[in-house]
Amino acid sequence: MTAPRRFAGDTLVIASHNRGKVREIADLLAAHVRHFPSAAELDLPEPEETEATFVGNAALKARAAALASGLPALADDSGLWVDALDGAPGIYSARWAGPAKDFAAAMERVRRELEAAADRRGDRARFVCALALAWPDGHVEAVEGTAHGTLSFPPRGGKGFGYDPIFIPDGHACTYAELDPAQKHAISHRADAFRQLLARCFA
Numbered sequence: 001m002t003a004p005r006r007f008a009g010d011t012l013v014i015a016s017h018n019r020g021k022v023r024e025i026a027d028l029l030a031a032h033v034r035h036f037p038s039a040a041e042l043d044l045p046e047p048e049e050t051e052a053t054f055v056g057n058a059a060l061k062a063r064a065a066a067l068a069s070g071l072p073a074l075a076d077d078s079g080l081w082v083d084a085l086d087g088a089p090g091i092y093s094a095r096w097a098g099p100a101k102d103f104a105a106a107m108e109r110v111r112r113e114l115e116a117a118a119d120r121r122g123d124r125a126r127f128v129c130a131l132a133l134a135w136p137d138g139h140v141e142a143v144e145g146t147a148h149g150t151l152s153f154p155p156r157g158g159k160g161f162g163y164d165p166i167f168i169p170d171g172h173a174c175t176y177a178e179l180d181p182a183q184k185h186a187i188s189h190r191a192d193a194f195r196q197l198l199a200r201c202f203a
């Protein structure tokens, strides 16, 4: 096995067009990287996510941004995995919200499909976050983090983004959207992935 490649520079492109994610990634990176322009700030195109896995799509997005910018780039591909829906919406989590990014509608679809699920496997779910760090020469390092929990309806809380208002992380009584950013960072799927990436590429 070859050793992981370390990140040595002071600028890392955040290859995401999702402002909620970019904010969380910037928080989690702040102590380790000096400059982290986002793909939107650099006007980089948003590639089509054609892979079948979180890691595959994270690598695709990171590689595209590294090639287009000539700088190392970090991408996040994440989503909500609902046990009773066999993992849906999963890698399609953003697509369930449609071009208008209507997460109220996407959360309502989760509720409807959960209610209709024939085998009533309950309300267990997890958030998954794959992070991929790519260099302009095409090299990629990738990790995947998870946070387990249950779903709760109606949606609650005004913090966070996306599906946060329906996800209650294990060990808590409130949803992700009711937690302050620092509390979410202590337990989130994204923080879990960052712990692994920092140990692998920034140590």
Ligand SMILES: O=P(O)(O)OP(=O)(O)OP(=O)(O)OC[C@H]1O[C@@H](n2cnc3c(O)ncnc32)[C@H](O)[C@@H]1O
Pocket: 015, 016, 017, 018, 021, 046, 049, 061, 076, 077, 078, 079, 080, 093, 094, 095, 097, 127, 160, 161, 162, 163, 164, 176, 188, 190
């Ligand atoms: O691909 P980029 O440009 O990074 O932005 P995106 O929003 O399309 O991101 P994804 O393709 O990874 O889709 C992930 C979806 O899952 C949702 N999601 C990911 N992490 C989340 C979190 O911490 N809390 C709530 N929802 C989350 C989020 O709203 C996205 O719609």
Ligand SMILES: [Mg+2]
Pocket: 049, 094
């Ligand atoms: Mg996306």
